[in-house]
Amino acid sequence: xxxxxxxxxxxxxxxxxxxxxxxxxxVWAYTSDLLSDVMANAQTGDLWCxxxxxxxxxxxxxxxxxxxxxxxxxxxxxxxxxxxxAQEDVPIFVSRFSLFExxxxxYELLRxxxxx
Amino acid sequence: xxxxxxxxxxxxxxxxxxAVTDHNSCENVVYVKRIGDRLGIEVIxxxxxxxxxxxxxxxxxxxxxxxxxxxxAVYPYLPxxxxxxxxxxxQVVVDEDEVVVGIEEKLLLNSLSLSLDExxxxxxxxxxxxxxxxxxxxxxxxxxxxxxxxxxxxxxxVEVSRSLTPEQALxxxxxxxxxxxxxxxxxxxxxxxxxxxxxxxxxEPSWDGFVEALKGRKVQVIHRSLNLxxxxxxx
Numbered sequence: 607x608x609x610x611x612x613x614x615x616x617x618x619x620x621x622x623x624x625x626x627x628x629x630x631x632x633v634w635a636y637t638s639d640l641l642s643d644v645m646a647n648a649q650t651g652d653l654w655c656x657x658x659x660x661x662x663x664x665x666x667x668x669x670x671x672x673x674x675x676x677x678x679x680x681x682x683x684x685x686x687x688x689x690x691x692a693q694e695d696v697p698i699f700v701s702r703f704s705l706f707e708x709x710x711x712x713y714e715l716l717r718x719x720x721x722x
Numbered sequence: 723x724x725x726x727x728x729x730x731x732x733x734x735x736x737x738x739x740x741a742v743t744d745h746n747s748c749e750n751v752v753y754v755k756r757i758g759d760r761l762g763i764e765v766i767x768x769x770x771x772x773x774x775x776x777x778x779x780x781x782x783x784x785x786x787x788x789x790x791x792x793x794x795a796v797y798p799y800l801p802x803x804x805x806x807x808x809x810x811x812x813q814v815v816v817d818e819d820e821v822v823v824g825i826e827e828k829l830l831l832n833s834l835s836l837s838l839d840e841x842x843x844x845x846x847x848x849x850x851x852x853x854x855x856x857x858x859x860x861x862x863x864x865x866x867x868x869x870x871x872x873x874x875x876x877x878x879x880v881e882v883s884r885s886l887t888p889e890q891a892l893x894x895x896x897x898x899x900x901x902x903x904x905x906x907x908x909x910x911x912x913x914x915x916x917x918x919x920x921x922x923x924x925x926e927p928s929w930d931g932f933v934e935a936l937k938g939r940k941v942q943v944i945h946r947s948l949n950l951x952x953x954x955x956x957x
Contacts, residue, residue: 641869660775660837662868 607631607719609674609697612653616711618676618699621683624692632673634716637709641666648672655701655708659683664690674698676712678705724820725753727912729763735916738927741906743768743780746800746830748793749815755786757818764927769793770855771845772831773838778855778862780881781845784929792848796841799834838864842875851933853904856883858891865895878936879904884918888943902939918945 609627636648637655641662648654650671657678667675674697683698691698701708732740740763742751751767758765767789768782783789804827805813815824845852854864857880864871879902882891888903907917923940924931935941
């Protein structure tokens, strides 16, 4: 599904304004706050849902070539994180939902897509 | 683990320097230091901080005063949750005569609402030395929580748990080679004191010697050996 469509349907806010998400797609997602776990278990292209806001999230997303990061609970990343993400071309979104609800809604969206 | 018992055990086991790093707290250091001064054991005041990423960070300070001011600075960032002694035990402060002189009401095992980066910056602001704790451990170790140790934090040293040697840690995480590697008993019971020690090459047991040895990586971790030579000190 197009990132832009996910963003609109889940009411996400794109905080990395300089990252152009036009035409970018994700097919699946991964939810975790432990970066070692993300490095070990997330799949290339996944949209990553987390409440982890440390700067290392950008490096991990880049390393794993993830489709983007969604911070749950309305967590706003620091300027450092946004700047680094812009530099590395990693889109970061903010969701007002808890991780549970965000993951559930995202699962419904992406599952429907992969079934069709 | 009263202050008196800690210092007496350390002395009995030929240890010259100890550090006391209570979780998100440091008031007990005052009394450990008093007994240390009396018995000739150098006591380095410290704390083990739990950051918002659930990373454990050790903070060492030159003086008790610096450690206490630092503690006052981070205390407001400890969530306002009361300890339940039935679940977590009493959080007591014990003086040199083994008398309970204080009880901490806030639950100390929580995370501070400060990031690792903020904690590191604050420790240095108070002229302390920040060292990531038990970086090998699957819970609360920086590598597990954050995937890797951020370079830009410029740590001089890292600590590994007593469950592995520095060589084993290096084999698994070669990037640790850029730091001095420390270890210790992380004793929570008197009989564990000195099970693992770190030798610091220094002129005499002191804060300056400790910092110099860290920077110069003149340290060596010893497992279950307490035969310390002259001119060496163990932490």
